[in-house]
Amino acid sequence: MSERLETTALGRLGAGFAKALAYAVMVIFAIMTIYPLFWLAMNSFKSTREFQVNMLGLPHVWVFDNFKMAWDFGEFGKLFPNSIIYTAGATLGVIALSVLAGFAFAKIPSRATKWLYGSFIVGILLTLNSLMIPLFIEVNVLGIYNTRFAVLLVYIGAGLPIGIYLATEYIKAIPTALVESARIDGAGYFRIFWRIILPMSVPVATTLAILNITGTWNEFALINILVSKTELKSLPLGIYKFSGSLSTDYGKQFAALTIGMAPMLLFYVAFRKQITKGVSAGAVKG
Amino acid sequence: MTGAKRIDREAGRAYWFMSLPAFVIYIVVMAFPIGLSIVLSLSDYSGGKMFGGEAWHIVGFDHYLRAIQDPWFWNALKNNFYIVLISVFGQLPLGFIFAYIIYRRIVKWPGFWQGILYVPNIISIIVVGLLWQSIFSPSGPIAQVVNDLSTNRFHQQLVAIIGSQGHLNLSDSAIQAVLKLGGPDAPNMFANPIPDLRGMIQAYPSNQYGVLITDLTNLLLQKWTPTFLNKPNIAMLPVLFVILWMYTGMYLILFLANMQKIDTQVIESARIDGANEGQVMRHIILPALSGTMVNSAILAISGSLSSFALIFALTGGGPSRITEILSIYMYNSAFLGQHDFPLANAIALITVIISMLLIVVTKVFESRYGGKED
Numbered sequence: 001m002s003e004r005l006e007t008t009a010l011g012r013l014g015a016g017f018a019k020a021l022a023y024a025v026m027v028i029f030a031i032m033t034i035y036p037l038f039w040l041a042m043n044s045f046k047s048t049r050e051f052q053v054n055m056l057g058l059p060h061v062w063v064f065d066n067f068k069m070a071w072d073f074g075e076f077g078k079l080f081p082n083s084i085i086y087t088a089g090a091t092l093g094v095i096a097l098s099v100l101a102g103f104a105f106a107k108i109p110s111r112a113t114k115w116l117y118g119s120f121i122v123g124i125l126l127t128l129n130s131l132m133i134p135l136f137i138e139v140n141v142l143g144i145y146n147t148r149f150a151v152l153l154v155y156i157g158a159g160l161p162i163g164i165y166l167a168t169e170y171i172k173a174i175p176t177a178l179v180e181s182a183r184i185d186g187a188g189y190f191r192i193f194w195r196i197i198l199p200m201s202v203p204v205a206t207t208l209a210i211l212n213i214t215g216t217w218n219e220f221a222l223i224n225i226l227v228s229k230t231e232l233k234s235l236p237l238g239i240y241k242f243s244g245s246l247s248t249d250y251g252k253q254f255a256a257l258t259i260g261m262a263p264m265l266l267f268y269v270a271f272r273k274q275i276t277k278g279v280s281a282g283a284v285k286g
Numbered sequence: 287m288t289g290a291k292r293i294d295r296e297a298g299r300a301y302w303f304m305s306l307p308a309f310v311i312y313i314v315v316m317a318f319p320i321g322l323s324i325v326l327s328l329s330d331y332s333g334g335k336m337f338g339g340e341a342w343h344i345v346g347f348d349h350y351l352r353a354i355q356d357p358w359f360w361n362a363l364k365n366n367f368y369i370v371l372i373s374v375f376g377q378l379p380l381g382f383i384f385a386y387i388i389y390r391r392i393v394k395w396p397g398f399w400q401g402i403l404y405v406p407n408i409i410s411i412i413v414v415g416l417l418w419q420s421i422f423s424p425s426g427p428i429a430q431v432v433n434d435l436s437t438n439r440f441h442q443q444l445v446a447i448i449g450s451q452g453h454l455n456l457s458d459s460a461i462q463a464v465l466k467l468g469g470p471d472a473p474n475m476f477a478n479p480i481p482d483l484r485g486m487i488q489a490y491p492s493n494q495y496g497v498l499i500t501d502l503t504n505l506l507l508q509k510w511t512p513t514f515l516n517k518p519n520i521a522m523l524p525v526l527f528v529i530l531w532m533y534t535g536m537y538l539i540l541f542l543a544n545m546q547k548i549d550t551q552v553i554e555s556a557r558i559d560g561a562n563e564g565q566v567m568r569h570i571i572l573p574a575l576s577g578t579m580v581n582s583a584i585l586a587i588s589g590s591l592s593s594f595a596l597i598f599a600l601t602g603g604g605p606s607r608i609t610e611i612l613s614i615y616m617y618n619s620a621f622l623g624q625h626d627f628p629l630a631n632a633i634a635l636i637t638v639i640i641s642m643l644l645i646v647v648t649k650v651f652e653s654r655y656g657g658k659e660d
Contacts, residue, residue, distance in 0.1 A: 022392040055427040097308040104304035127592035134319035157315025189300035218410040220595040236412040268408045280543035
């Protein structure tokens with residue numbers, strides 16, 4: 001019985017069958033995953049009339065006007081800068097505040113840590129989508145409805161619980177002796193943060209950057225209730241404009257969707273390893 | 287002593303300076319809205335100025351009662367549970383299978399498969415929703431392919447019955463068969479079905495055979511429209527399919543990342559000692575991943591209950607509210623028609639409570655039946 005299964009002829013056959021089955025499963029699901037996106041990109045080059053008679057083939061006539069029309073109608077020239085501002089602002093904000101607070105929670109002894117840190121941990125379980133109504137009312141009461149400030153504030157708040165959790169746990173793992181010997185040498189906590197903790201926190205900051213960039217760039221539910229002015233809208237809000245009334249103008253709609261998915265696809269192609277690592281590190285609940 | 291005190295003060299100042307900004311934002315964006323939500327759900331506030339406007343009062347649990355007495359609430363809750371189920375029993379097992387296949391190097395190019403299957407996660411939910419909306423739409427590609435196929439078949443059947451060009455078979459039985467092709471409603475199109483249809487066919491000149499076949503097809507063939515987005519009992523299926531399509535890759539990544547933490551030597555030596563793949567799976571991989579599974583299940587539950595944008599873009603909760611989920615029901619209560627903020631907040635809190643309960647149940651389940659991992 002200690003003989004390995006593969007060394008018998010039957011075992012080899014079984015292993016071969018398992019391999020073929022595994023390839024079949026992977027190929028089928030890979031095609032199912034990628035084909036709709038390819039289909040979308042392909043159809044963004046067809047005129048609406050051609051799409052109606054040729055939905056599955058490559059375009060006979062490649063129409064590039066769709067993109068210009070979609071860009072103008074969706075006012076993407078305004079939305080792209082907004083998306084960049086929100087994504088960069090929220091990401092930098094979350095990283096800075098998380099690493100700062102993480103250092104305080106991990107390395108500066110205080111009785112408050114139990115409560116402060118604990119409340120952020122509870123926050124991981126909450127999802128801001130459930131709180132969109134009170135958030136909407138709150139920003140109205142505060143008079144910050146339709147402001148970039150409100151969007152950034154909410155996005156930073158949304159990223160903080162997981163950010164602080166990851167930063168605190170990461171900084172806890174940095175040897176306390178490093179901090180203590182710097183203290184004995186007379187360094188203040190700010191100096192220690194700046195000289196020791198921050199440089200050592202680059203990996204966790206990278207994880208937070210990945211999580212917040214992908215999360216914020218694609219976010220829809222919250223910004224949808226925070227702004228209504230086109231000047232302040234982000235890309236997903238602009239793309240949503242192409243549903244409903246425009247859903248029969250396929251050429252333009254598909255071009256808009258392609259414009260909407262392109263930046264993240266490029267980002268993914270460039271940073272695939274970091275993204276998958278960041279996402280699996282950040283997938284913590286409870 | 288004074289030196290130590292000074293250090294303490296410096297530590298205290300640094301501590302608060304570093305942690306307070308984050309905490310204040312947390313209060314403003316998460317803690318306060320929860321409190322506000324609770325207050326509003328017990329009130330009769332219906333928009334307008336919160337302070338200094340029309341007075342509003344605390345009225346108790348009326349809105350919670352209204353919610354649970356509304357059949358649409360249960361419909362939305364049911365849909366949320368479908369999503370939880372497809373997530374926990376669809377995405378997780380599939381993701382696990384993919385991860386296992388890749389991890390055990392049963393297929394080549396691990397990075398390639400992983401990279402492909404994760405792609406939908408990276409795309410904006412709105413893009414995904416609108417993309418699938420047009421795929422499933424009555425004028426979309428699925429409807430077109432099905433109709434092209436059925437048109438072809440109808441053509442062939444027609445030709446088989448009435449014969450080819452120049453030799454039309456217009457006997458009563460042939461006409462009857464053509465009518466039968468058109469389905470049960472076809473005879474109702476004519477006053478005297480058989481003679482009328484025969485007359486119509488005879489009116490075509492013999493060189494217009496192609497036109498005749500096309501016209502007959504257009505007249506008699508029931509165009510198929512995708513009913514799967516309209517039928518109450520199955521309207522959720524496409525939604526669930528899209529959810530499966532979008533998020534399975536996420537769990538593949540999670541499982542794979544945690545499988546890769548397993549010491550490969552343990553597996554190698556188990557194999558050398560004669561353990562087969564099934565035993566490796568049962569005694570090494572599964573126990574090592576039970577924590578990841580619980581965490582994934584919690585992620586799936588909380589993600590499912592808070593999802594909004596996908597269904598908002600894909601169906602908007604339609605047709606006629608059939609695919610509504612709690613977050614859409616909440617959103618529409620607050621922003622469509624009269625601003626029913628109390629009801630919306632009651633729904634929000636019910637959602638949060640259900641989510642927390644399910645997470646606790648999962649945790650209890652873990653501590654009772656799992657717990658082999660570190």
